Amino acid sequence: MAEQSNNSQELPERPKEEQEGEKGPSKSALKKAAKEKEKAEKAAKRQAEEAAKKAADDANDVSKEDYGDLPMLGSQPYVPHADSAKRISLTELAQQNEDVSGKEVTFRAIVENARNQAAKLSFVVFRQGISTIQGVVAASDKLSRQMVKFAGSIPSESVVLVHALVEKPKEAVKSTTIQHLEVHVKQLFVIAKAEPQLPMQVEDAERPLPGEGEEQVENEGRPIVTLNTRLNNRVIDLRGKHNHAIFTIKDGVTLLFQEYLRSKGFIGANTPRLLGAPSEGGASVFEVSYFATKAFLAQSPQLYKQMLIAARFEKVMEVGPIFRAENSNTARHLTEFTGLDLEMAFEEDYHEVVTLLEELMLFIFNGLRTRYKLETDLVRSIYHVEDFALPAAGSVPRLTFAEGIQMLRDDGVEIGDFDDLSTPDEKRLGALVLKKYGSDFYVLDQYPLAIRPFYTMPSAETQAKYDASKPNDGYSNSYDFFMRGQEIMSGAQRIHDAGFLEKRMKEHVTPVDPKSEGLRDYVNAFRYGCPPHAGGGIGLERIVMLWLGLPNVRLASLFPRDPGRLAP
Known part of the structure; x- marks a missing residue:
């Protein structure tokens, strides 16, 4: 009996927190749970405020009917649009001899690139074939900031429908093939949105490849896209002008x-x-x-x-x-x-x-x-x-x-x-x-x-x-x-x-x-x-x-x- 008593005295004592746990959660656990609850409540409140603000902004968005993603073509019964006969190609637009300033145009194009210049201004380069033109999306009492933000965030290579006014820029637009004109966007709809991450960028495929026996050299810090990579992604590669x-x-x-x-x-x-x-x-x-x-x-x-x-x-x-x-x-x-x-x-x-x-x-x-x-x-x-x-x-x-x-x-x-x-x-x-x-x-x-x-x-x-x-x-x-x-x-x-x-x-x-x-x-x-x-x-x-x-x-x-x- 004495031997058994000595053995029991050698058993380690349970931690204090564990002993208290038998009676309920520890103080630290309760404190942690309270913090998490408070954090979740703040997040929910913030989301509710943002949702309310967005709803209010949407309700007050003067351009809400003038931009957005269109339903997939073919998913709804076809109804001819009033502007169907007005559609023009960028090549036709560039070749017109008369002064086209202020002319309303409608065209389908590819977004070559889009960027938000400021809260009230975005630039979009539109492409058809080898022709490109600069698009200007500027906030006004008839065009909302929401539309400006939407335009600047359209992924490159997306297909869009554009309604715009043709204007002459103050200076020639050197980054596009059509340099003497630009379009001031009034309506902008996405017909087919491209994924934001492409296997390769079209602009990277538009740089020269080395000749036979020559080494590929880096071009102004841009990624090197080899011939094999281009041919493996030929559909994107072929989009190059x-x-x-x-x-x-x-x-x-x-x-x-x-x-x-x-x-x-x-x-x-x-x-x-x-x-x-x-x-x-x-x-x-x-x-x-x-x-x-x-x-x-x-x-x-x-x-x-x-x-x-x-x-x-x-x-x-x-x-x-x-x-x-x-x-x-x-x-x-x-x-x-x-x-x-x-x-x-x-x-x-x-x-x-x-x-x-x-x-x-x-x-x-x-x-x-x-x-x-x-x-x-x-x-x-x-x-x-x-x-x-x-x-x-x-x-x-x-x-x-x-x-x-x-x-x-x-x-x-x-x-x-x-x-x-x-x-x-x-x-x-x-x-x-x-x-x-x-x-x-x-x-x-x-x-x-x-x-x-x-x-x-x-x-x-x-x-x-x-x-x-x-x-x-x-x-x-x-x-x-x-x-x-x-x-x-x-x-x-x-x-x-x-x-x-x-x-x-x-x-x-x-x-x-x-x-x-x-x-x-x-x-x-x-x-x-x-x-x-x-x-x-x-x-x-x-x-x-x-x-x-x-x-x-x-x-x-x-x-x-x-x-x-x-x-x-």
Whole structure:
């Protein structure tokens, strides 16, 4: 018993607070609860006061019907608005000749940026396409401070409906494309609100990217947005004004291409992109599933263009996608691009076609200079490049391949007579041509036969010196066109005689079987009488890239495809 008594005396004593807790909450706990209650009461009172003030302000808001978020379009029955006929584009507004001061306008636009300058003043930059204009929201007896605050807090990239008066600013607005006018907002409604946090800012995407081999440098402390980031967020990237200009120009090249050729009697064609067998040899084709068998994506419309010539369509053109399964991860290659193709029968010599192609390209270049000057200047203000040097009509530098090789040798380049030109060689030759002829555009004619496709016509001199043991020696009636030292078009006179075509197919550097599934119908097309013909295929994205001085061809493709990119 004594041992048990000693053990009980060694037990630790419970804390005093814990002992008191048995009778009720401690004093400190009660004090804490009282403070929290008081804090909650103050917060509730403050919220009630703010709500009452807001209700009072809303009741006294003279502009409460003139701003706010509109219901989602389509969620309510459509009722035409009285101002529907008055809506105007910013481009139309800027181009009006008469004094438009005080004119009422209504337009839909994007908020490029918005800021509250003061309690009674906000500025909003509105954008449509590449046009921007400054909007002023100023408090008055007819426009409330609440509306001013609302305007300055609209997230960038939100879609809005604006009712305003046009005025002339005291000084030119240098931050917008429309500098001689501004709009004083009277009503402002949000049609579609953008999230406040975007994956990237449009203004960050409007800064230049480095060229191939160059390092990205920070621009005035702004974030560095890489090409990969831009392409991963392409929808936001494409909102940049320069991108709208790029793709307006790209559409313009297509328009000018078709306009000129239609004036020369060409007819538009649409040839297949799904083939039952590879048609031009080589491994650079994409294979796809096709029901119970397989198919291949066309590398070009070349064979079909020629078959149309045999079918008595003497002048054909086509604009369509081209697929190349080449693992080329360079700044100038895509696995899917847009081809501007043409083929035509000629009378006596293939240079008739070369001349037409030269005239076509000059028509496109001069059209871009005049019709698309605004867009060209906008993009070149970001990617600073020399103006494209053009020769006079009829004076396009046209060199033979041998002459081009000699120019390179004279400049210290070691290169063989029949070696294909590397990209550095092409760029170097382009610089030499510019220096000698004052032109960024030139033609290289009479390429070596061995580096051209099997359907290329050997030159007359080559045929005269034919050696069966060396069937691919010599030159051909083929040509490439260049811009700023880079190839934009490859073309040639095609073989139009079935027997000679079969012979060349068998003895080509990479022989193909004229009786194979993918080529049999093509060869047969020439057995029934086909006129001599020539043509070419132009890379649309290459023209846009080189005209504007873009550092990467992907910038000239809306949603580019390359060996590592299939999305978005």
